[in-house]
Amino acid sequence: MAAKHDARFPVGFGVDAVEISSETGCFYEAGKGFLHATGFILDPDGTIVNGVYSTGPLGRLEATTCLSKINWERDQRA
Numbered sequence: 001m002a003a004k005h006d007a008r009f010p011v012g013f014g015v016d017a018v019e020i021s022s023e024t025g026c027f028y029e030a031g032k033g034f035l036h037a038t039g040f041i042l043d044p045d046g047t048i049v050n051g052v053y054s055t056g057p058l059g060r061l062e063a064t065t066c067l068s069k070i071n072w073e074r075d076q077r078a
Helices: 017-024 063-077
Strands: 038-042 048-053
Touching (some): 048 063
Antiparallel strands (some): 038 048
């Protein structure tokens, strides 16, 4: 999928879910063996400035919300 769409960012396919959960705080559901949806907004140096963790379809990052947050972060630094 990443190659097909020429992704220009790192893709975490096949990563160790328990390790990723312990490093990022995203929710790992041990009984089912998977990570729940997690979205991050990073600043240019890779620092997480916002994280959204969701165990259902509501509360996930949306493009307009992300852009608002990115613009706000940029304005704060200006």
